[in-house]
Amino acid sequence: MNPRLIAAILLGKLIISLSRFFKVGGGSAAPGLYALKIYPQLVSDLASKIPHSIVITGTNGKTTTARMLAHFAQNSGLKVLRNATGSNLERGIASALIQHSSFHLGGGGTKYDLAIWELDEAAFNQVVLRLKPQQVVILNVFRDQLDRYGEVDSVLKNWHTTLRQLSPETTLLLNGDDQNLLSLISSFPGKALTFGVENYKIRGEKSFKRVGKEILNLEAKNLNLLGFEGVRFELEEGDGRWFFSLPLPGIYHIYDFLAAYITATRLGIERQSMIGAMQSFSPAFGRTEKITLPGEKTAFIQLIKNPTGASQVLEVLSGELREDDKLLLALNDNLADGTDVSWIWDVDFELLQNPSRAKRGDLKTEIASGPMAHRNDIIVSGSRAEDLALRLKYAGISPQDIEVENNLKKALKQATDGLKGRLFILPTYTALLKLQAILAEAGIKEHYWKHE
């Protein structure tokens, strides 16, 4: 083993121990960051020791897909390595590899059968070739943090370039309901398979409308949406029609499932074992996560980070909100959230003004009228709480029903004090991290790194 690699791993492991000891975080980025400085080839060297690897990218759904796939794999006895939630840059991959590498198994050996890597839209181009994956999953491409990733056109352009360099041995799995993604097939030298949902287009992005009938290799049919409880659907396969019940809400989660399912099937995991495993699947950190607050009150936490994802969440939420429920929205503008808060103006917050209007097409171009069907107290928080409050006002929500409290801890207290129904918390990424810390401090929830 290369002495620089050994030094890099040791340094990384030391940082992991120190950061845990001093409780400064889960150590999901810093160890990799410094280890890569010592040994830049660390990722390809260590990753090549794991027999199978799968890379997942796209704007929305990476974490849920990775978690579901890991759940299926573990359930059928495979040992799985993943990068920690949200740490999807190269340093996050390196950190995971360092943390789980052991010297005694023939030098940097591994005890894993499968690695599942989630990479964000930009990190994908930097890291995927080093990981030499057997399967690459691309879930979707939406506008997300234009200040960081650039426009959709340039994300796609970079993906085309990267896919051209991938081995033809790799299989590419694409969301076939996404016109932009279908164009990637032409740049990829290997086999490509598509998955999708019958007669569905994704809201919010006009270019995503299904044009004509594409042939999908795997298609979810006969959907039955059950609000926050989840969704039921069928898959028609060579050996018959199969029924599935997904404990996650909204059509958008079906895509995550289909990606996990098709990938797992190609790994040799049995369908029956996946159907069973779905019953015990619990959502990832802040992804429709359900927690119990003191006084047996229920709170749902759902990350929001871009217009399409947030609108999809609101769509489910609007049909779900009851009189006594409260909402806590938290908008930060740190680097990991996107420093430009303009995106909230592309989110259909209009859906909150009157749930019965939810199914009426694009509300943004309509003038809202009439009183709210449900009066929900909405607390807005985070470093740009004021922007969010303003967005809600222009979405037709009465300013009297909006409370502004920048401090998330105080906002959470305000939201839970005297809460009769349920609390729905929608934070952006760094607000979610903060929220987890607040909940941990209050003894409501453990720190996220203990879960992964």
Added chain:
Amino acid sequence: MNKFKITIGYLYGECMNIYGDTGNIIALQKRAAWRGIKVTIQNITLNDKLEPGKVDLFFFGGGQDQAQNLVAQDLKSTGKGKVIKKEIERGVPLLSICGGYQLLGEYYQPHEGPKLPGVGLFPVYTVAGDKRMIGNIVVRLSALSCPDKIGTADDFIVGFENHSGKTYLKEGAKPLGKVIKGFGNNGEDKTEGCIYKNAVGCYIHGSLLPKNPQLADWLLEKALEVKYGETVNLKPLDDTLELLAHQAAMDKFS
């Protein structure tokens, strides 16, 4: 004000609607509706014809490179560019942001290839830059460039810019304001945007109008004045939340 109604022409909304552009339409629509002014949004897109006198206020947002090329051609081939220019000459207000602003200038010079001709409404030109100018921005609306309706020289507008094109004002062109924080037109001369008659071009997203309601109201007033030929003073609104968001953006720099 119930006698008033206006038509907002949303130029190329389908392909030119970068982050938050819709917020500007929402702001105009709501601020008019709250005063009993009826608003119609007319989408004007590729291949459409534009007739003079049909639109009382134009909005033109930003787009991705590909879309911008198509739109540049379309402005010319359908004659819409010329109509817009004529309408602006007679005082019809317009707000253009980022890509829309660039296309209404004299030309855009890409890194490679020939100049992309613009509509020539604003006496400005844009050159492709190497560095992206990204971040929060604060601009002081200089009294010189803005009619007194907007407010005093102390008026600030706030938002977020994200562009690599560098726009330069030609001689005689009036900037919208002076950059206090951020890059502005080109990151060099401290100017931001351009104003010609009642047409405004700038680089400010955020969205711009909800957080800067004085600008939204100025556009609405101009639209009504030109349409009805009388001086209009819009009824003041309770702008507590607007000013709170404006202040929060200002505080980012304090």
